[in-house]
Amino acid sequence: MSPTPLISSVRVLGAQAERHEEILTSDALEFIRRLDSAFADRRLEVLKERSRRTAHPVSGTPLDFSRATAAVRADTDWRVAPPAPGLTDRRVEITGPPERRMAINALNSGAKVWMADFEDATAPTWNNVIGGQLNLLDAIERRIDFTTPEGKDYRLGAELATIMVRPRGWHLLEEHLEIDGRPVSASLVDFGLYFFHCAQRQIDAGHGPYFYLPKLENRTEARLWNDIFVFAQDLLGIPRGTVRATVLIETITAALEMEEVLYELREHSAGLNAGRWDYLFSLIKTFGHRTDFQLPDRAKVTMTAPFMRAYTELLVRTCHRRGAHAIGGMAVRRIAAPPTSEGVRSNVAVALRYFEARLRGRGAVGLNGLMEDAATAEIARVQIWQWLRHGRVDRSTVTDLLDAECAALEAEDPQAFVLEAREVFVDSALSVQLPLFFTPEAYTRHLVRRVPAQVNA
Incomplete structure (x- = not known):
């Protein structure tokens, strides 16, 4: 309209x-x-x-309390x-x-x-x-x-x-x-x-x-x-x-x-x-x-x-x-x-499955017996990014886990937004520069002017 x-x-x-x-x-x-x-x-x-x-990340100098507001x-x-x-x-x-x-x-x-x-x-x-x-x-x-x-x-x-x-x-x-x-x-x-x-x-x-x-x-x-x-x-x-x-x-x-x-x-x-x-x-x-x-x-x-x-x-x-x-x-x-193999797998699974649910209009999602929201997905995807950056995890390991989780999700629900969720994961967790939030880009590219059938107002 x-x-x-x-x-x-x-x-x-x-x-x-x-x-x-x-x-x-x-x-x-x-x-x-x-x-x-x-x-x-x-x-x-x-x-x-x-x-x-x-644009000017913290280097060796620690953050500290502001001198300008010491009087407060x-x-x-x-x-x-x-x-x-x-x-x-x-x-x-x-x-x-x-x-x-x-x-x-x-x-x-x-x-x-x-x-x-x-x-x-x-x-x-x-x-x-x-x-x-x-x-x-x-x-x-x-x-x-x-x-x-x-x-x-x-x-x-x-x-x-x-x-x-x-x-x-x-x-x-x-x-x-x-x-x-x-x-x-x-x-x-x-x-x-x-x-x-x-x-x-x-x-x-x-x-x-x-x-x-x-x-x-x-x-x-x-x-x-x-x-x-x-x-x-x-x-x-x-x-x-x-x-x-x-x-x-x-x-x-x-x-x-x-x-x-x-x-x-x-x-x-x-x-x-x-x-x-x-x-x-x-x-x-x-x-x-x-x-x-x-x-x-x-x-x-x-x-x-x-x-x-x-x-x-x-x-x-x-x-x-x-x-x-x-x-x-x-x-x-x-x-x-160090990160464990289960920790890596869990982060990949939780982030991907949350992204997919959010793209269907659900912001609070039951995963592994816990109710998760965007904060869980954010920490999961930035941990993957950090571990990759410092060589704690191989990129091939992460992509293999991502492919396996995508296949499992598609088998569970052929109507799931698997490709879109994978795209959000790759953009937000596997990029060279860490996006500050996954939510703005996912919103603009996948949710704007689209009303998922599963929305329950």
């Missing part, structure tokens, strides 16, 4: 599906336009700064805002995509908080993105339900988890929505549509618009989000400080600016979260060219490893010092040195 202009400078390029008009209203799109007008240039500056750092760290008086309604008890949290059945199960799970994940756990087809927004709206209105073809009903119970939304990261675009002929930041789309439709509804229900912020790399990126929160609250007449956000500390650079991140977001802060897989992923991206930062099988690098323990202990100390929640978990295993 041809794109239809809904308001002067905004065009929806994605196919219209049932009830999409409830989310893609003229007022909601105007709100997105206002966000884009105010913050699109600053987002580009953030990405330029990331590119600049990537030394000032013992400032604190973040107190816990918001519905966020006082965060001992158990659950995460998953805002897919209808999974949303009901998460809200009914007994967990105190549900992170509705538009990033790692959602394959960003247009139907998944807008369908997820509809599911959140229906959940807040308590009208969400689901019946399987076998007749099993899913309904909301009496006690529900508090909703926190994780928008996609700054590096991603939403190519189904254009403003002045260019795609819009996926972060602003996910945040803006939810905030416009659900912020006041959540306040009326006794909670508020709460968010998880992924992939931040420094205090400047936290300041950008804080300014967006202020702008959005002012625009809709919502008191400042109503928004609360938990930042995932999942990059090595953000780990060195934890206090600064809390400081920038302090009136909107809901704490910090330790993200194991993405933190390891960031470590390899930052130091992968160095021989002294090689890691063993990903399953053996757990929170008890000294560098991971230091990271989580710093996060806890930082949060407690500033009156913020520290969210995260521990695992118990020891580190081993």
